Amino acid sequence: MDGALAEATSPDIPVAPTVLVPVGSIEQHGPHLPLDTDTVIATAVATEAALHLTMAGHDVLVAPALTYGSSGEHQAFAGTSSIGTDVLHQVVVELTRSMTAWAARVVLVNAHGGNLRALERAVRQLTDEGHDVGWVACATEDVDLHAGRTETSLMLHLAPWNVRIDRAEAGNTGTLDELLPAMIAGGVKAVSPNGVLGDPAGASAEEGVAVLASMTADVVRFVADRS
Template sequence: MQETPMAAATEIEWMKLTAAELNARAESGALVIIPVASLEQHGPHLATGVDIVCATGVAQRVAHKLVAAGRPVVVTPCVWTGLAEHHVAFGGTVTLDFAAFSAVIKGVVRSAARAGFKRVMLLNGHGGNAEAVAVIGGECQNEFGIAVAAGTYWHLVGDAFAPILDRQSTVLHACEAETSMVMTLMPEGVRAERLAEAHGPHSTRPEGQPPTMIRRRSFKDITPSGVVGDARAASAAKGEALLDTASTIIAEELGSARLWG
């Protein structure tokens, strides 16, 4: 069935729009949101695509809120692999080096710029990508002459997740938060019979390492289960609340004219 003009006007996914429709979206000054994630182990109870599912889910919900507020936006497919060397020892993980990761993201942003878009948001959903995405976003802005912002979704919401969660204050790894969101977005990705095993330390830092100091370690040396946090308290209701909170806050942030001025 052919998409109606009205449906095209409210569609937010780049891959579901025609070239002509995307050209029109670019001419309208639409924001492009690029979800960025990773394909990696997520403990005994979660599918490896957690970060892809969550980053895409947050990005699409943000976009729908922006559209509802009259702001044009389009969401690309997720950049599905990132920097995940620290998960490789568990198996089930795909990782890139920084050069390849940077090249992929720059290729997508460059393509958006060549298609006429002037504003891009790199919305990251994997902790191991956070610093790299910020650096790449700045380089894209300088090289392509468009406005490029970058951020990790749970960093962007500040402490807003804390009241929703029982055993942690924000996203950790394969934890109460991520498991709850997967229960909402892709319930078939949760192995309920393995939830009893889905817990581990609540930090990746050894005693004495300050939060502002970065040193990556293999998760195999940090958590035998592959989990940081405690997924046993997860629920689909929490997942819905987390997704709604994140998308509401981030949509407001991205809707600010001062951000793009």
């Protein structure tokens, strides 16, 4: 079995495995990246982490991704499909309760910042209920905010056929602290007409490989420390 939960039969499931659940979104990523960028990244990180952990002797399964997230800040852009914080919170709670009936723990591998409130609330609630659950961000120290060099590099590595690199252009390159008040009031559109927060210039598949390795290491470390 290759670690994909959806492809297993019930008797294939090991006793008390760790389940990695990628959490992404369907939302605008500027004029050059596909709507499923966050979901592609979360799935790739979880899959790579599972390979490393399995080789180290851990029983790890990768669940199908939670594709729809909390993306209201992007709603002014066509294609964005958000279920909101409250619904995502409840989905995570119910899913984790179900999975921990047979799994030792659930680790949510999140690639969209807008999901954080829902995940933090869900993890607190589930932990209080006695479930072993946690979440890890797909992030690096130098990550840009949205659809910039980092995400473009990742997608050039993971799904280059879906990157419209000829459309890539810089957006608002301000920091999160600088942009957050206006974004809270008016969403991403209020600070970036093209939806980009950062600059994709210089992105490369080679850089994507390095960023993916860094994100994967964070998940591997998180799971190994809890096992």
